[in-house]
Amino acid sequence: MGREPPQLAPARGPGSHQGSGVAMRILIANSGHPATIKGGAEAAALDLAHGLSERGHGVSLVVHHPGRGHETWDDGGVRVHALPNRNLYFGFDGRPHAAPARLAWHALDGANPFMAAAFGRILDAERPDIVNTHALPGLSQLVWREARRRGLPVVHYLHEYGTMCPRGSGFRDGRLCERPCTPCAWLTRPRKALSRLVDTVVGVSRFTLDRHLAWGFFPHARTEVLPNLFRDFHRPAGPRRGAAELRLGYFGRLIHDKGVSLLIEAVRRLPPQGWTLDIGGTGDPAFVDALKAAAPANVRFLGWTRAADFFPCIDLLIVPSIWPDPQPRGVFESYMHGVPVAGARSGGIPEQIDEGRTGWLFDPTPESLAALLSARLGTRDDRAISADALARRLERLEPGRVIESYEAVFEAAIARRRAAA
Incomplete structure (x- = not known):
């Protein structure tokens, strides 16, 4: 625990890789770790990190937490960096906050220079080949700019609608929003502009991906649709017999x-x-x-x-x-x-x-x-x-097959970025 360390060796440098390409240094960023935030994106990001690490890649995970210092620990071969919250309050504390405070929180979160600076220091320490972002509330979409400044490709994974809608749903009063309301359009304007920096955007479903594209997000990104990695994947034990009822x-x-x-x-x-x-x-x-x-x-x-x-x-x-x-x-x-x-x-x-x-x-x-x-x-x-x-x-959910799909997406993004450079 304590303040940000000045330098760290890369997490698990290149070694034997079971896939078709060479081992990569992969930095995954998500709002939180399951130990702090109980959510689907948190579990999915950590499962992916573990799966990639087991394939021989060097993997680090960047999250944020309500504490005051930068905390670092090892989680099953994945180096976790937990950055201290630098917004008005910790957005996952479960406490009610007045509407003006919530608006201010979202306005800062869309382009938070304090979190971006801390994230940039991690990039310099870990020296990844690629940055894979997931849910970003608390970390800020400004992390995309930090990656681009360092010439790193960004692959963003869409678990839900938090980038395009502060409510995380694009849904209100029992109806699907056909277009952003005025508060959403204002609050997400920086996020939309920053989304131009993403190299590849991956949707958990085609519907989720297409909604973002229809609202003008990720205009320059390649697109893919991939499921989450299910670490507890298994097949049915045997044939089932329905009950009388x-x-x-x-x-x-x-x-x-x-x-x-x-x-x-x-x-x-x-x-x-x-x-x-x-x-x-x-x-x-x-x-x-x-x-x-x-x-x-x-x-x-x-x-x-x-x-x-x-x-x-x-x-x-x-x-x-x-x-x-x-x-x-x-x-x-x-x-x-x-x-x-x-x-x-x-x-x-x-x-x-x-x-x-x-x-x-x-x-x-x-x-x-x-x-x-x-x-x-x-x-x-x-x-x-x-x-x-x-x-x-x-x-389609077999873990090895899913991991290979992620590896292919990452390798292609790295190749395109190097070719452009």
Whole structure:
């Protein structure tokens, strides 16, 4: 702990690399480490860092934290640099802040010179071949300029919509935003300008990528679509047999935008027999109490539960998001347990489901979902889901294959930058 060290040796210099190219020095930047910030991007960035390190690359991870000094530690072969927060407050402290303070926080975060200077010192110490950025709240998009000043290629990964929308969703009042509102346009203007410096932008889904491009972000970048790396990847243990009753499941946070209220409204329209619904997840107690009060008797609220305990007990996962969910992890977890998915036509969800082969799609309304579930009750075609179709879908998530795709993207960006230089 303490202040920024003046110099560090590069993290795990080039060595044996199991892929097609030579080992790279890769610097990954993300808002936080899972030890400080509990989020999907944090877990995904660390999983990617570990996967690349195990392939023989020298990997460092830059995050920020609420402390006062620059902290450095080793995390399974990945050198972690945790930079102290240099904004009005730590944006992930869970505390309410007045609207003027939030506006000021976002205005500074879009081009924060204090975080950029600290990030530049890490670049000089680590001397990476490439910079791979992920979610950047707290670190600032100004880190892209620091990389470009040093002639380093930047590959940015889009987990969600935080670059184009301070709310992180591009979704408001139950509707998809067709264009940025005035506050968003003002607050994201520096981010849009800085996005011109990104060499390659990778979307977790085609929908997420195309939304950014449609709003004018990343105008000069090459584009790719790649899934997150699933370190806990596995294939179904064996063939499944559906129960006599259709066992439905919901797995995730209990919040309005995830569509759990829509799900409760839909099952209220079903016959009282022939199905059950297990809901695994937690949320605001008042919201959960309202859900319980509205739910039919054959709905069980399990609270927090492990995926390994949840999925073997259901026949069909419901993903009823009403916001443009980029790539719900629960869909892939369901496939890994051999369970088909009924997903809303929202965000990147349709890209994850092969209609009639790995699941079904519905419009994000109670009526559409109720109609789909009624059809499943009548035919029980969840039992006929093809194991081969699930296997083909899971092939795209095989960790070695995913890592090789990332390596190819990084190597191509390095080659283009060197050619330009």
